[in-house]
Amino acid sequence: MVPIFDKVAIIGLGLIGGSLAKAAKVEGLFKDVIGVGRNEENLKKGIDLGVIDKYTTRVVEGVSNVELVVVATPSGVIVDIIKEIVPYLRNGCIITDVGSVKEEIVKRVEAFIPDEIYFIGGHPIAGTENSGIDAAVSSLFVGRKCILTPTFRTNKNAQEKVKALWEKIGCKVILMDMVKHDKILAAVSHLPHIVAFSLINAIIGMKNYKDKLSYSAGGLKDFTRVAASHPIMWRDISLMNRDNILNCIAYFQSSLEEIKRAVTEGDSERLLSEFEESRKARRHIE
């Protein structure tokens, strides 16, 4: 396959960055990939695994003369990294990111990015509770949705190239308004994670929690998996999508209050209808 990009820098070689590098390598989409990160050992693994061609811990050095920069760090540092590298990019360079929050990132980046550098926000809805390059797999994006959030300022050619990249590694790419993206993800991803974190912390707060956990079956195991997700990534998401998350928490709290009320009052019919309602959701999940 003809490469889409000759020289590419991937900043942050974790689960997403590493999997992107792997998948693009398999498909021959990048000619020359430089991995950029703070952890030299991690970057060396990227070389050993054959997913990057070279690496540097100096971000400014890594991006000189590349055609594409993918910022695959936790959401909280994406904007600062882009601000730092912009002066060192060649004209026509495309920047995209993989952050789970889009409005704050896109708005802040568009406020300072020069016209000759093309930025488009992205978010592949993929991942596992594991993090780091060791968890990276080339198949991570196959069959997954990748949301791109262009604005009126977005360069169409850059947008098409980034879209083609995600498509060629297996994603269904969807163009979406960044505000809508953040509302949807708050509901289907951020809220569930916060609920899982809260549930696990509640159990940890109980007497003899280790003994209790030894009796856990299916249901709880799923929650502990979700609650083992990357703490820094989730701190950043919680801070950057605050209003939507708080709104979703309010929905959740009133839904829990309803069931709690029914349990308290022994309202058998209401409990049954609440639990039957829940089953509906499954039909709409792919």
Add this chain to the structure above:
Amino acid sequence: MVPIFDKVAIIGLGLIGGSLAKAAKVEGLFKDVIGVGRNEENLKKGIDLGVIDKYTTRVVEGVSNVELVVVATPSGVIVDIIKEIVPYLRNGCIITDVGSVKEEIVKRVEAFIPDEIYFIGGHPIAGTENSGIDAAVSSLFVGRKCILTPTFRTNKNAQEKVKALWEKIGCKVILMDMVKHDKILAAVSHLPHIVAFSLINAIIGMKNYKDKLSYSAGGLKDFTRVAASHPIMWRDISLMNRDNILNCIAYFQSSLEEIKRAVTEGDSERLLSEFEESRKARRHIE
């Protein structure tokens, strides 16, 4: 293998009852099994699958002359079924159940059961979100814990035979006080299910929820799976383990409030420590 029981009645041929019948058949633990239920079509499937030898929809007829009765219905009807069959059982018959709640069942049964009939409460911690005989598999109990809740009234010989049955189909059997059982299960099973039901109902209550759900990834899929669990079973559990469940909900609500407060105030350090705390739980799950 020498059968442990010659004649056995299994009342309720769903996921648990059906899987028990299958597993016991594979291991040759029952000589002659009668399936008892209300749904004739379901019982016929049991015959077709070769997991029961005969069936009846008349519970009283099904239990005459058996050595063991396993009541594998939703928790809410277990006591009434036992009350109904007791006059028709032969002396020395053993009754056990598989209900997820133990104190209410065991106390109520012991209040009326005659000395010549031996009851021991049981709860195999196994199951999936699927229900019915179609979901039954002989391996369901392999490696799972099965809790038996004997009291001072429990016949030791009956206890040993029921213990042997569960052990031979793969369970690790644990003897536990019924009150402790209900406290533990409230934390590690009942609370997570109620939280999952609440989460899914919250999302269903949002605008454009079908569109939202189409963007869900790993985390939410686990919740929808849990929330698709059998509504009647969960209604019964919610009613019968009420106080422990309400206590656990209170723990959960304060844990969620803590995270909500940190999100509201943008308390970065607190969010990080909350999310790091959650990771601990995973180490204690088998």
